[in-house]
Amino acid sequence: MSDTAAKQQATTDMLTDFEQVADINSLDVARYIEQHPDFFIDFPELTEKLKLPHQQKGSISLFELQSEQLRKKNRMLSHKLSQLIAIAKKNEEIYRIYADLNLQLITCRFFSEVQDKLEDIMLDRLRLSAVTLKSFSGAHALPEIQRKLFIEKRFKQEFFFFGRISSHEKQLLFADQSVESVALMLLGDRGELGILAIASHDPGHFNPDMDTLLITQLQQFLNVLLPNLAGY
Template structure:
């Protein structure tokens, strides 16, 4: 086909498209193209004539736009993949720390040793700001009035609490610790053993939406370990 004939065909097609545009809405065109993704493959001459406005590059072709969008999507996918890999590595590291913690706890013979091990691991390896283990019995037991305060206010529906405490509550548990958010857990099958409190200086570190798998495993481990310790 000669160039003149091709031009006549193209003009005729464009004229037809203009007539159709008068009765076809933008939504109709969008739906049609979505239902026929090979339209521009079957009609390459249409794709070649499309000119699309671009903020940085001015007017570009549809092919250029698609290529740029594909490169952008690939960059975004690569970034998300790197984030997932980083999170997976962090989770693996944290899991190993908790596994080592359980082994160390097995060697404890007294309640005070459990406190020391928990504080060492949580502060040195997990970089948390404060850890305290409050027993509900024994010479250093949490006073009954304070015990009721925490149970009635922070453990109404669950044996865990994640979030922020009042200044008074923070001082009762941590005294001079730099604590802005906490993870609290009741210990014992019925919450009768005590409270483990872990504090972070980051206000958003502990929050109600956080995953509880590892901290639940720690709670279960302590529930078995603590009643068998001498001096509890």
């Protein structure tokens, strides 16, 4: 008996066995095929006989369905890859902006210049809505009562806060500027230097789950820079 005839006979025997077992249903068949993924390799002639429903094309062969699924999967993977590349490029751009900001801050000799540099970079290049640097000392220091308000409410465990703040807090930090979400950071090894507050028009831009690598580096840089500036 030839191999082809043997396979055909085996197929016939298998189908006959299925028919003879009353309690076998379509789920049992599906489980069997799932547990034996090489089933259609052993019986390729069955793939030509199978017809599967398709929403747009009516009935199609198993091979056509598999080909279409592979094309969809490839398109999905290509789309995800494009998204990852776009995110990587955006992250690289943001990293370069922060690196440039740190370099520009080195040239500052006065506290007021730091505020100007932060505004230039963060408003123009990062497209943020507002940035303010509130010191805890000097002529323009944040009043003690407001300082305690922020520390007790926003910095109980961490030197950072990301998210939404109250209208009163917005007014204290940003006056009448547009603010939806904020990043707040205490400055100084013990939080004694001041607060850097950054705002966005986007309610979800600053959130508790965001990555803090770059903003932490900025905080550390300001911790070293600010005590040595005139006018602080």
